[in-house]
Amino acid sequence: MMAWRISLRLLRRDWRSGELYLLSAALILTVAAITAVGFFTDRVEATMERQGSELIAADLAIESSSPLPASFQDEAETRGLARARLLEFRSMAVADRAPQLVQIKAVDPAYPLRGQLRLRDGFDSPERAVLGGPPTGEIWVESRLLRLLGIDIGAMLSLGESRLRIGAILSHEPDEGGSLFNLAPRVLMNHADLDATGLIGPASRATYKLLLAGDAVTVDGFKGWVEPRRSPNTSLNDASDARPEFASAVDRASRFLRLATLVTLLVAGSAIALASHRLVERQTDAVAVMRCLGAPRHLLIRIFVLRLVLFGLIASLLGCLVGWLGQLGLAAALSDWFPADLPSASLAPVVVGVATGMIALLGFALPPLVQLARVPPLRALRRDLGTPRASAALTLAAAGLALSLLIVWQANDFALAWKLLVGVLGALASLILVVLALVRLAGGLAGRARGIWRLGLAALARRPSGAVLQIAGFGIGILALLLLAVVRVDLLRTWQDSLPAGAPNTFLINIQPQEVVPLKQFLGESGIETAELYPMIRGRLVRINANEVKPSDYENPRAEQLATREFNLSYGDKSQPDNRIVAGAWWTDAAAPPQFSVEEGIAETLGIKLGDELAFWVSGHEVSGPVTSLREVQWDSFNVNFFVTASPALLGGEAATFITSFYLPTDREAVIPELARRFPSVTPLDVDAILKQVRQVVDRGVLAVEYVFLFTLAAGLLVMYAGIQASLEDRRIEHGILRTLGAGRRALLGSLAVEFTAAGLLAGLLASVFAEATGWLLAEQLFGLEFSFNPTLWVIGVFGSGLAIGLAGTLATYPLLIRPPLQTLRRAG
Structure with a gap:
C-alpha cells in the first residue's frame, strides 16, 4: 500500500510539474494511431456481422455464371422456402443519346428476402423503405447515374431494346456491400422486363442467383441437398460466409492499415525513449533524497513500475479517445467504399490500444527508469556523480522485444x-x-x-x-x-x-456470334479500324493433372483468388500479335489436337508447367487438354489478351461471345450511342x-x-x-x-x-x-x-x-x- 500511495503522489507531482507531458504525447500518439484504424475496421466488421443475412439479401444464395437448374427452385418450393430470382450483368444505358455503363440487377418482386430496400424521391428527399423490387416498366437507379447523364427522376432510360421510366433513387440495397469497388452506377429493374430488353443471350456474361430464406433447419437441409448436385461453377453463400470477396478485401485493407501504424509506433518509440531519458535526469535528485531517507532499492523499483503502469493506463485511455476521434476522419476518407451508416465500434479496440500502449511504454521506457534505483544517496550532495546509465544491451533488447510483439500481433x-x-x-x-x-x-x-x-x-x-x-x-x-x-x-x-x-481505348464485350459480321461492317462504315474479334468463353479451372483445384491448397492470396474465379478462355489458330512464346510451341493450324497455351505469370502463380493436363468446367461439362506452350503477354498494350487460350478443336464448339478493342478518336465518340442503339446487347467499355x-x-x-x-x-x-x-x-x-x-x-x-x-x-x-x-x-x-x-x-x-x-x-x-x-x-x- 505504501508503494501505491507514493506512486500516486509522485505521479500527481510529475504531471503538475510538466515532466510527463512529452512522454504522454508520444504514448497518446502511438495508441491513437493504432486505435483509429482499430475503431474503423471494427465498425466495418460489425456491419458485416450485424447485417449477416442482409449482406446476401437472403439466408442462402446460390450463384452461377449460367442459368440455374429449375429443380433447385422446385425443391426449395417443396421445402417451403421463400424464393427470389436475381440476375446481375453490365450493359449500356442511354438517355437522350448519352450512353453510360451501368450495373443492372433484375429481381423478382419478392426481392430482398432479408433486409430492406431504401429509396429517395429526390436528391434531397428523405429515405423510405419499400417491401419489394420495382414494378414492371419502372427502374430504380443510383443517384450517381442521374448526375452522370444529367437527368432526373421521371426520365426515360433505354436498356437494350426497352425504354423504362426512372421511378426513384436507389439509396440502399441490402446486398450492395459485395460491390466494394463498383465502378458502374447500379440500376434495379423487374425481372419480368428483362426479356424485352434483348440484353441476355445464351453466352452472355451474367451472374444468376437464387435467393432463399426460411428457418435454419430447413435452409441447412436444402443446402445439404443441393451441395452434391451443384456444378463446379456454382457457389453457395450463407450468412456465415456472406460476401467472401468483401470480407477478404476488408481484411487485407485493415491489415495493411494496421501495419502502417507500426511505422508510427517505430518513430514514436524513439520519442518515448528520449522522453524517458529526460525524465530520468529530472528525477535523479528526488530519488537521491529518497535513498537518503532510507528507501530501499526494491521499494523504489516497485514505485517506478507502479507509476509507469498508472501513467501508461491513463495516457493509453486518452490515446483511445484521440483514436476514436481520428477514425471519423478515416471513415470520411473511405466513405465511398463502405456504407454511410456504420455502427458504433465495440470496446475491443480500447483493449488493443491500452495493451499496445503498455507494451510500448514498458519496452521503450522501463529500462532507463529502472536504473534510477541505482542512484547512490551521496548524489544528494555530489551532483558530479551524475545519473547511472542503463545497459545499452538491455535497452535495445527491451525495445526489440516490444516491437516484435506488436508486429506479430498487428500482422496476425x-x-x-x-x-x-x-x-x-x-x-x-x-x-x-x-x-x-x-x-x-x-x-x-x-x-x-x-x-x-x-x-x-x-x-x-x-x-x-x-x-x-x-x-x-x-x-x-x-x-x-x-x-x-x-x-x-x-x-x-x-x-x-x-x-x-x-493504343486501344475502347473495348466491346458481350458481342453475340450473329452480330460479329454486322458489327465489323458498322465499325468500318464509321471509319474505325478494329482489331480482330476474339471468342470468349467462361470456364472454371477444376483440375491440374489428377489434382482437384482447391483454394485452400494455395498459400499465395492471388493463387487462392484465381482458384475461386472463372477464367475468360479463348481459342484460335494463331497467337495474338503482342504475345511471345517463351516455352513450348504454338499449334500450327486449326486442325491441331486439343491443347492449351497459358500466360507465364499465371502459370507460375498456380504451379502450371508444360505438359500438365488442365481441366475446365465450361457450359455444364468438363473440357481438358495438355499445356503445350507458355506465353509472355504485354498487358499494358490494351489489346485483347487472355490468360488461357485453347486450340479450336478444344473450345471451338462451345457457346461463346466475342470481344474486341480499338482506338476511338475524340471526334468519333458519337459512334458509341449509335452502336448502343443498333447493338443493344453489346457493352462498350471506355x-x-x-x-x-x-x-x-x-x-x-x-x-x-x-x-x-x-x-x-x-x-x-x-x-x-x-x-x-x-x-x-x-x-x-x-x-x-x-x-x-x-x-x-x-x-x-x-x-x-x-x-x-x-x-x-x-x-x-x-x-x-x-x-x-x-x-x-x-x-x-x-x-x-x-x-x-x-x-x-x-x-x-x-x-x-x-x-x-x-x-x-x-x-x-x-x-x-x-x-x-x-x-x-x-x-x-
Whole structure:
C-alpha cells in the first residue's frame, strides 16, 4: 500500500510539474494511431456481422455464371422456402443519346428476402423503405447515374431494346456491400422486363442467383441437398460466409492499415525513449533524497513500475479517445467504399490500444527508469556523480522485444510478421549506420568551418546518439510522405506516358456470334479500324493433372483468388500479335489436337508447367487438354489478351461471345450511342473512364494511408522535440559557458539554426535517397517502367525538411538564450 500511495503522489507531482507531458504525447500518439484504424475496421466488421443475412439479401444464395437448374427452385418450393430470382450483368444505358455503363440487377418482386430496400424521391428527399423490387416498366437507379447523364427522376432510360421510366433513387440495397469497388452506377429493374430488353443471350456474361430464406433447419437441409448436385461453377453463400470477396478485401485493407501504424509506433518509440531519458535526469535528485531517507532499492523499483503502469493506463485511455476521434476522419476518407451508416465500434479496440500502449511504454521506457534505483544517496550532495546509465544491451533488447510483439500481433500472421521484423531490423540497422556516417561527415565539416557554422555543426556531432534518433525518426516520416505524395504520382505518370500512341481505348464485350459480321461492317462504315474479334468463353479451372483445384491448397492470396474465379478462355489458330512464346510451341493450324497455351505469370502463380493436363468446367461439362506452350503477354498494350487460350478443336464448339478493342478518336465518340442503339446487347467499355474511376478508388486508398501516416509525421516532430528536450540541460550549460566567454545571443541563435537546419537537411537527404531508390526499384524491377529522376522530390524532401526542422528547432531552444548566464552556471553547480 505504501508503494501505491507514493506512486500516486509522485505521479500527481510529475504531471503538475510538466515532466510527463512529452512522454504522454508520444504514448497518446502511438495508441491513437493504432486505435483509429482499430475503431474503423471494427465498425466495418460489425456491419458485416450485424447485417449477416442482409449482406446476401437472403439466408442462402446460390450463384452461377449460367442459368440455374429449375429443380433447385422446385425443391426449395417443396421445402417451403421463400424464393427470389436475381440476375446481375453490365450493359449500356442511354438517355437522350448519352450512353453510360451501368450495373443492372433484375429481381423478382419478392426481392430482398432479408433486409430492406431504401429509396429517395429526390436528391434531397428523405429515405423510405419499400417491401419489394420495382414494378414492371419502372427502374430504380443510383443517384450517381442521374448526375452522370444529367437527368432526373421521371426520365426515360433505354436498356437494350426497352425504354423504362426512372421511378426513384436507389439509396440502399441490402446486398450492395459485395460491390466494394463498383465502378458502374447500379440500376434495379423487374425481372419480368428483362426479356424485352434483348440484353441476355445464351453466352452472355451474367451472374444468376437464387435467393432463399426460411428457418435454419430447413435452409441447412436444402443446402445439404443441393451441395452434391451443384456444378463446379456454382457457389453457395450463407450468412456465415456472406460476401467472401468483401470480407477478404476488408481484411487485407485493415491489415495493411494496421501495419502502417507500426511505422508510427517505430518513430514514436524513439520519442518515448528520449522522453524517458529526460525524465530520468529530472528525477535523479528526488530519488537521491529518497535513498537518503532510507528507501530501499526494491521499494523504489516497485514505485517506478507502479507509476509507469498508472501513467501508461491513463495516457493509453486518452490515446483511445484521440483514436476514436481520428477514425471519423478515416471513415470520411473511405466513405465511398463502405456504407454511410456504420455502427458504433465495440470496446475491443480500447483493449488493443491500452495493451499496445503498455507494451510500448514498458519496452521503450522501463529500462532507463529502472536504473534510477541505482542512484547512490551521496548524489544528494555530489551532483558530479551524475545519473547511472542503463545497459545499452538491455535497452535495445527491451525495445526489440516490444516491437516484435506488436508486429506479430498487428500482422496476425506469424510468417508475415517474421519477414516484416527482419526487414524492419535490417532497415533500422542500415538507417542508423547511414545517419552515423552523415553525422560524422557533419563533424568533419565542423573542423573546417568558422563562426556559427562551426558551433552548429560541432553541436550536431557532439551528441551522435540524439542526432541519430532525431534524424532517423524524422527521416522515416518524410520518407513515408514522399513515397505516397511524390513517388506514387511519378510511377502513375510514367506508366501513362509509356502507353503507345493510338493504343486501344475502347473495348466491346458481350458481342453475340450473329452480330460479329454486322458489327465489323458498322465499325468500318464509321471509319474505325478494329482489331480482330476474339471468342470468349467462361470456364472454371477444376483440375491440374489428377489434382482437384482447391483454394485452400494455395498459400499465395492471388493463387487462392484465381482458384475461386472463372477464367475468360479463348481459342484460335494463331497467337495474338503482342504475345511471345517463351516455352513450348504454338499449334500450327486449326486442325491441331486439343491443347492449351497459358500466360507465364499465371502459370507460375498456380504451379502450371508444360505438359500438365488442365481441366475446365465450361457450359455444364468438363473440357481438358495438355499445356503445350507458355506465353509472355504485354498487358499494358490494351489489346485483347487472355490468360488461357485453347486450340479450336478444344473450345471451338462451345457457346461463346466475342470481344474486341480499338482506338476511338475524340471526334468519333458519337459512334458509341449509335452502336448502343443498333447493338443493344453489346457493352462498350471506355478504358479512359474506367482508369479514371480506378484511379479515384486508388486515390481514396492512398488518402487513407496518408491519413494514417500523419500520425507518423507527428511522431517525427515529437522525436525532434524530444531530442531537443533530452539535450536541454547540456545545452543550457554549454550556452551559459559560451555566453560567459563572450558569445553573443545572435551568434548562438545562428549556431542553433545551423545545427537544426543541418539535421533537417540530413533527414531530408536520407528520406529522398530512400524514396528515389524505392521508386527505381518499383519502376524498373516490378513494373518494367523506365525510371526518371524527379528534382521536385529532392526539393521537397531536402530543402522542405531543412526549413521545417531548422525553424522548429530554433524556436524551441530560443528560450535558453534569454536566461542570464550566471543563473545558468549557478544552477549547474
